[in-house]
Amino acid sequence: MDLMDSYRTKISNGEKVTKSSFENDVYSIIPSKNRDYHFCEFITQNFMQEGKWQEIFNTLYGQL
Template identity: 40%
Template sequence: MNQELLDRLDLIEFRQELLFDDTSFSRLLFEMKVTRKQHRQILDLFDSLRDKVDNAERISSSAYESKIYEIVPQCQHSYHFAESVAQTLHEEGRWEEVFEGLYGDVQKFQHYLNNK
């Protein structure tokens, strides 16, 4: 099989996995046509951000958002995609400290965080 066909098959299988996962995060990735490779890079980014938080290093929402849009350039037109990724993971109890480090001081998230 040629590589293009293998890549297409992998994308279809990954999108099917996202549907079967049926979480808010998997639905977000499905809607935004995120690939398996991009998914892995997003999770790696969150791991690296968690490491920074664990080491008492400051993390920046603007740097995070720039990195997300480098990973998933097709989502650059979606202004809230980066925030949605972080908040959706937070809602699922994943990388909570990362969302709070990135957006904990942002006014629009205060009601959400106070009710969490």
């Protein structure tokens, strides 16, 4: 949750965020043998559907 809050702050401050930096940050917390963006996209999309951190999904994955 701290990571999501951190990215919310970055986005609201107009800082440039990228999918790769977000995904690297996620995988530094949640190690995975099969790293791909689908996992990160999935968790951000689920949070968005729950009404949480919508701007993160929209910023990073919304155009896919």
